[in-house]
């Protein structure tokens with residue numbers, strides 16, 4: 348590939364440099380506190396903040412002064428063994444050029460919206476940072492989007508521009524006439540395409556001189572579309588303050604990255620985790636971001652990369668770790684890996700245990716939403732309680748609340764709420780764009796209601812039960828699907844399961860499990876297996892939680908992020924689909 352330059356791998360021996368610097372964004376918070384600063388919870392927040400100028404340019408300067416180690420800021424590899432390494436200096440230079448392309452060549456202005464649908468190519472980072480420099484609101488989307496998804500996003504956001512690859516360019520062309528606001532089409536490709544501007548060559552020839560905008564901390568920075576697990580994707584708007592969160596000491600405790608660390612974040616470039624894990628978290632502290640192009644998910648490749656490269660931290664959904672465990676040999680020892688983080692869906696305690704047994708490492712869980720970024724978790728060193736998502740990360744104050752916003756006692760089921768009054772914590776979304784009704788719906792007393800059900804124990808650990816709509820009310824009991832699915836997962840016959848409510852003439856609602864069998868059990872007697880699985884759940888959880896109905900399926904309906912669409916299964920059960 349043209350964009351990948353061959354570099355000699357200099358990392359045969361890991362450099363002993365273990366620098367640790369205070370995150371520059373936080374220094375700015377401190378230095379500006381009191382001088383026109385907003386006060387959000389216990390943190391003084393500067394009135395102006397821009398991740399590109401306040402953080403990235405700081406590390407560029409540190410590099411110039413020889414105060415940062417030799418490791419790159421971005422380290423990208425692909426299956427062919429090609430590598431690209433950019434220092435912060437190179438990142439700054441190229442992202443300034445990208446900002447000039449967007450503003451001068453494309454005529455985009457501060458506040459304009461740009462859809463960004465790219466795989467893990469370096470231009471993704473250049474466009475995001477270029478947008479931050481120019482104040483253009485970027486809207487990442489996954490490359491798995493289909494024409495109708497793209498149309499919905501372009502129309503709903505009134506996007507003025509789009510950046511994508513030649514795979515999706517024909518789709519965009521087919522719908523462009525229905526998007527009157529769309530003026531600029533930028534292509535990242537080795538080939539030219541009529542009607543599209545060639546981003547790579549434009550960046551190459553653009554000027555590296557660019558003056559970063561002075562963005563207010565509360566100015567909009569990005570719009571993310573939710574995964575649409577429960578309906579049409581919503582436009583979640585985040586301000587520049589979102590990018591400041593990773594610099595706060597309380598947030599840095601989560602990953603505890605040092606300048607010399609190398610984080611591999613697996614997130615799709617379309618999801619908010621990519622902004623947190625592929626930009627803010629590593630670069631707030633001047634650490635290295637490692638990315639594998641990974642066009643197809645391949646656990647064998649992941650295992651090889653973890654053995655070959657000096658990666659110290661990994662951040663991935665539970666499925667990634669589960670797939671590595673399934674495909675790898677018995678013992679897995681990664682020479683440099685120190686800290687593994689996971690989130691986005693429930694982590695099964697049995698995966699947690701197996702990962703520990705086979706790698707000698709713990710899996711630290713985080714929880715978050717498009718609206719919140721990472722909002723709770725178990726920081727390195729904090730006791731892990733398997734099955735719990737950890738504690739809230741300040742400035743977020745998570746409480747379990749009822750539907751009126753009253754906080755509930757410990758160990759009582761309720762909604763996960765993030766306190767937003769009297770002060771809205773930095774990093775919480777600004778609202779759903781063009782949707783004041785939905786925005787008001789999620790406000791619940793002094794809290795933002797996440798729409799998930801959980802309990803909190805006396806030590807502040809949060810225990811996820813399920814999405815509000817997924818909770819099953821059967822025979823007067825309230826049952827979270829996660830508890831039943833966790834129990835089912837411990838049976839060797841179960842590869843995957845989804846537990847939903849199903850109508851019943853006597854009990855009105857009962858627990859139903861949709862089960863994908865492991866290959867070894869495909870030929871087993873289904874009636875016998877049903878009884879065995881019911882008995883198995885009864886032996887692990889309260890018997891009223893066992894699935895009275897069981898259906899064996901070849902696959903489960905999922906969103907493009909791989910999340911199970913329980914709402915589809917439920918609707919089918921109730922004859923609504």
Ligand SMILES: Nc1ncnc2c1ncn2[C@@H]1O[C@H](COP(=O)(O)OP(=O)(O)OP(=O)(O)O)[C@@H](O)[C@H]1O
Pocket residue numbers: 573574575576577578579580581689690691692693694712713714715716717718736797798799811813814910
């Ligand atoms: N550690 C975790 N354990 C269990 N569930 C999690 C965890 N982390 C995230 N989740 C789930 O993922 C949800 C956030 O996902 P996301 O923001 O991508 O949108 P979505 O809720 O799937 O989409 P939509 O709002 O359109 O239905 C959380 O509300 C929660 O249900």
